[in-house]
Amino acid sequence: MxxxxxxxxxxxxxxxxxxxxxxxxxxxxxxxxxxxxxxxxxxxxxxxxxxxxxxxSPGLVDVHVHYREPGFTYKETIKTGTQAAAHGGFTTVCAMPNVSPVPDTPELLNALQKRNHTDGCVHVKQYAAITQKRAGKQLNDFKALKAAGAFAFSDDGSGIQTAGTMYAAMKAAAAENMPLVEHIEDDSLLQNKGVMNAGARATALGLPGMLGLSESSQLARDLVLAQQTGVHYHACHLSTRQSVELVRLAKAHHINVTCEVAPHHLLLADEDIPADDGFYKMNPPLRSVQDREALLAGLLDGTIDMIATDHAPHAAAEKEGGMCHAAFGITGSETAFALLYTQLVRKHKARLEQLLDWMSIAPAKCFGMSKAGALFVGxxxxxxxxxxxxxxxxxxxxxxxxxxxxxxxxxxxxxxxxxxxxxxxxxxxxxx
Known part of the structure; x- marks a missing residue:
């Protein structure tokens, strides 16, 4: 105590x-x-x-971070990642399972949770993987992983490619009353090894593009499956106006869906990319101005529930040499609140109370974190x-x-x- x-x-x-x-x-x-x-x-x-x-403020809550430990500690560790979170005002974070080994068994999950508790200076809730080794094929034992303390299930970094696997995963998650959190991306629509949004800016820079359709088409599939199964389905890092429209429609039909948007998708568009610079390479990529505006509109009308950073640290060498050679990902824990306060609140695009709701109260409420996201006696x-x-x-x-x-x-x-x-x-x- x-x-x-x-x-x-x-x-x-x-x-x-x-x-x-x-x-x-x-x-x-x-x-x-x-x-x-x-x-x-x-x-x-x-x-x-x-x-x-x-x-x-209530301590900020981030439902989407990558701490790279175990397996990739040259990029980030639980210690440095949680120190970054604290530096950004976050007190609760939810760590994705794309580490090595993947937390896809109770034993591996327990080992990672112990490390989170020992090394973390903020509360770290741990995702377990949906499928074995995040390969998108064989479902893990959701009941056992829930008993071991999994926060939710996600294969983040990879979309579930087949509808049959996703349907089975949703039924299994619903049976355990657990959220299923999806990185939405149809690999069959990712052509030419794209590195940024397909559009005029990609053409001008001579870089291969990524279709927004790869996100929205898989989201449409998932929302229909979520309606059938009743699962709490959470869509990660929305980036397109079509995705916002789909979630808006799904909520009107009382589908149990929540979703997030990342700060960089609210603040930048592909036309802001000044050159072939790996620091602007992220997945999903920066989209059009119209997409960016639709994301903010979706936050303001309640279609999008929360802001999550998708904090994705990499070593310096992994972001050098232009977009075609750089790793996907942007850090966000230490910059999110200040950037959003400056660009949204001070410019009168949103109220401070709304920003605090999106970054603390809403994520805690949507994911049933009863001890987070509020300042009350006791x-x-x-x-x-x-x-x-x-x-x-x-x-x-x-x-x-x-x-x-x-x-x-x-x-x-x-x-x-x-x-x-x-x-x-x-x-x-x-x-x-």
């Missing part, structure tokens, strides 16, 4: 859907009290931080403090992640993480 007692004074606290000036008392890993004046409740050994009006003291007033520059040397692969480095933004607390413990504090 965390016995540290802390008073956070004069914060602008997001609680119960409202922003209000409150003090918070943290004790024994929990929020012990909230109010306008907690002086009478203070124990003698209490440490006090005067936040001077900084934003206090709840775990998982929270983040952000400085919304002072501009700063995203700098490569300040990243905790091993992966520096983001084109946003050098951007001037607002919303620096000032402090992050996990179960009442200070796990990140900005240097003064």
């Amino acid at each position: 965390n016995s540290q007692k802390l008073l956070l004074k004069n914060g602008l606290v997001y609680q119960g859907g409202q922003l209000q000036r409150l003090d918070l008392l943290l004790a024994d890993g929990l929020i012990a009290a909230m109010g306008s004046d907690l002086t009478a409740l203070l124990p003698s050994d209490c440490q006090t931080y005067d936040l001077q009006g900084k934003l206090v 709840k775990p003291a998982d929270l983040a403090v952000f400085d919304l007033e002072h501009e700063f520059e995203l700098q490569k040397d300040s990243y905790f992640s091993k992966g520096k692969n983001t084109p946003f480095t050098g951007e001037k933004v607002y919303g620096a993480t000032y402090m992050t607390f996990v179960s009442g413990k200070l796990v990140y504090k900005k240097e003064d």
Whole structure:
């Protein structure tokens, strides 16, 4: 039990859907009290931080990160990945299973969960794979993996290519009342080993394109199967306006679907790619301006439920040499909140309350994380403090992640993480 007692004074606290000036008392890993004046409740050994009006948010929740351990620790480790998460204000993250060995048995899942707990400085929930070795063929034992503590099931990094396998997976997940989380991509529609969105910019750069149809066609298939099975189906990293329209239609028909969008798809389009630069190579790729606008519209009208980073770190050498040779993926844990606050909230495209909902409350609610995504007395003291007033520059040397692969480095933004607390413990504090 965390016995540290802390008073956070004069914060602008997001609680119960409202922003209000409150003090918070943290004790024994929990929020012990909230109010306008907690002086009478203070124990003698209490440490006090005067936040001077900084934003206090529920700890951010990211349902889509890649920590590369075991198997690829030169890219990222659980330790560096969770330090990056804390630096970005995240207190709960959900780690994808595309590591080696793949967590596709209870024994392998347990070993990875122990490592997450030992090495992680934030809460790490672990996905188990849908199929053996994520090969898209043979289903894993969902009942046993659920009993071993799997957060949900995903083969992220690969789409399930056959409808029969997906149908069986959905039935098995539904039987265990577990979410099935899908990387949506029909490999048969990926022609010419595409590296960016198929369109005018790809043509101008002389690069092979990736059809948006590879995403939307498989999503359409999955939504029909989800309707038949009743499974909680979660669509990863939507990138096309057709995908948004399909989810909107599915929700109108009461299909049990949730979905996410990544920060880079909200902020960039393919026409923003300045050159053949591997830092702009990600999967799904940056799409058209019309797609980007449709994604934001989908967030604003509730079609898209949440924002998830798809934090995908790589070694420097893996992003060099142009798009045709670079690995797919962009980091996001350390840049997401500041970029989105700066580009959406400060530019009046969304309200701060909406951004905090998309990044904390909605993911916790959609995935039934009862201990995350809210600030209430008696709840775990998982929270983040952000400085919304002072501009700063995203700098490569300040990243905790091993992966520096983001084109946003050098951007001037607002919303620096000032402090992050996990179960009442200070796990990140900005240097003064």
